[in-house]
Amino acid sequence: GQNIDQPTEMTATEGAIVQINCTYQTSGFNGLFWYQQHAGEAPTFLSYNVLDGLEEKGRFSSFLSRSKGYSYLLLKELQMKDSASYLCALNDMRFGAGTRLTVKP
Amino acid sequence: EAGVVQSPRYKIIEKKQPVAFWCNPISGHNTLYWYRQNLGQGPELLIRYENEEAVDDSQLPKDRFSAERLKGVDSTLKIQPAELGDSAVYLCASSPRVRQVDNEQFFGPGTRLTVL
Numbered sequence: 001g002q003n004i005d006q007p008t009e010m011t012a013t014e015g016a017i018v019q020i021n022c023t024y025q026t027s028g029f030n031g032l033f034w035y036q037q038h039a040g041e042a043p044t045f046l047s048y049n050v051l052d053g054l055e056e057k058g059r060f061s062s063f064l065s066r067s068k069g070y071s072y073l074l075l076k077e078l079q080m081k082d083s084a085s086y087l088c089a090l091n092d093m094r095f096g097a098g099t100r101l102t103v104k105p
Numbered sequence: 106e107a108g109v110v111q112s113p114r115y116k117i118i119e120k121k122q123p124v125a126f127w128c129n130p131i132s133g134h135n136t137l138y139w140y141r142q143n144l145g146q147g148p149e150l151l152i153r154y155e156n157e158e159a160v161d162d163s164q165l166p167k168d169r170f171s172a173e174r175l176k177g178v179d180s181t182l183k184i185q186p187a188e189l190g191d192s193a194v195y196l197c198a199s200s201p202r203v204r205q206v207d208n209e210q211f212f213g214p215g216t217r218l219t220v221l
Contacts, residue, residue: 004147031207042109042196042212043148050207087147091208093138093161095147 004096006088011102012078020073020099022088030091034062034073037085037098046073046086078103107131109213111197117219123185126216130179130199136208137174139182140196142215148196154180184218192220 003025012018024032031050035043049055049064049071061074073086085098110129118124130137135156140148151170153161157177165172169188174180184191194215200208 033209042214043210044212045209048207048209089147093150093153095149097145097147 004088004090004094006086006096006099008097009100009102011104012075014078014080014103014105016078017074017076018078018101020075020086020101022071022073022096024069024071024088024090024096026069026090026092026094028092029066032062032064032071032091033089034060034071035087035089035095037087039084043087075101080105109197109199109211111195111213111216113216114214115217115219117221118187119221120189121186123183124187124218125181125183126195126197126218128180128182128197128213130197131201131211134199134201134211135177136200136202137180138196138198138200138210139172139180140198142194142196144193151182187218187220189220192218194218 005023033048034046036046037043047062049062052064052066054061054063059076064071080103083103085100087095087098089095112127137154139151142148151165152172154174157174170184172182194217196215197213198210200210
């Protein structure tokens with residue numbers, strides 16, 4: 001997606017912590033979403049941030065800085081099943097290209 | 106609760122042929138979206154409906170694509186004629202409310218279109 005940037009690929013080890021970054025440019029910010037998409041499957045909702053700060057949800061947390069146009073998704077205690085693409089999306093339905101995460105034993 | 110239903114799951118056609126995709130959103134969801142997703146890319150919005158009204162179709166290639174959502178429930182997306190570059194996964198999603206900034210989207214399994 002235009003003006004939404006994410007790293008293309010990341011690799012991490014089972015049990016570790018990984019941070020997936022997303023930077024964006026928009027004229028009217030109304031919130032940022034993170035979705036998980038396993039290969040060949042539909043995206044599923046992970047989190048929504050509209051205010052600055054960290055939102056924690058179990059092993060997954062999402063952070064937002066509106067002044068910097070920056071968000072990250074933090075995955076703790078990585079499991080093999082976390083291998084997937086992670087998409088950040090703005091509230092105007094623009095999606096980033098996704099970050100493909102591979103979790104290795 | 107049943108999720109978003111799409112059919113067919115796979116479609117192979119020759120270029121210049123027409124094709125149609127069907128979507129039934131989650132019951133009670135007023136907002137419906139059609140996306141196109143190319144391999145290695147994020148979904149790209151084609152059209153968004155609030156109830157039966159198309160409120161954002163700016164990315165829909167109107168020369169060959171059309172969509173309808175009669176009665177504000179299920180929806181059909183059509184391509185006529187299809188081109189080689191239309192090969193992609195077409196995703197349908199729905200959200201519970203209209204004009205809600207934190208509208209989580211629930212995606213269907215998608216239709217994988219191959220144009221030969």
